[in-house]
Amino acid sequence: MRIATFNVNGIASRLDLLLEWLAESKPDVACLQELKSPDARLPVDAIRRAGYGIVGFGQPSWNGVAILARGREPIETGRGVPGLEADPQSRYIEAVVDGVIIGCLYLPNGNPRPGPKFDYKLRWFESFNDHAKKLFGCGMPVVLAGDYNVVPTDADIYNPASWRNDALLQPESRAAFTQLIGQGWTDAVRACYPDRVPYTFWTYWRNRYQRDAGLRIDHLLLNAEAAPMLLGAGVDRNVRGRPGASDHAPAWIELAIGND
């Protein structure tokens, strides 16, 4: 069972690239972020024609998350993070696919810092961690996949010095991620690449992709039930190099579940 996470940076303007990637990578589950689309304008028909069921949580212009399942309908188990019921931003959706709980998240960026946006990031992170702790011990395999907007360590970025003041590298952001991992979660891509992790994001500026001047901010975390099923992981790096691409590349894991 292949589970992927992909920040599409606008699903309407990149639908063809999304469908192309689905056809070639064939993830069984795809967690999408930054749809930048209201629910009514999600390209549900095109995604269904491509063979995927979908549950989506959009909003106009910004944010937005969705879970796709190949040949199946994801069973939605929640949207929005508990404790943040008044959150006006669509950043979390959760579903069950083939007995696996899939949490799809788009954690706030947090820039500029300091300021209300960074405060919002930390508040959101804290509530998410509370929810993650409950999920960890629920007894089912759980995968938390998405754009965490955190560079966990200096090994996860080409040059930490030039990003030192960014919200993605702040000690508070990293401490929240470390606290999450401390609940027992396995960072699947890290586990499969102990020496040199692949990046998942390259800004559009200054040929950063061509220079592989990237950041690793898209993560897939596994609870104790899911971690023993991990067969492999990777990043579809070439997707980022296509004309009109998102600034993120898809990251994925392979779990020993199902018949595919």
Next chain:
DNA sequence: ATGCCATCAGCATGATGA
């Protein structure tokens, strides 16, 4: 210190992203 490049909304340019 700032812009880089790109989205959306909406039709010129601002808010936003990371």
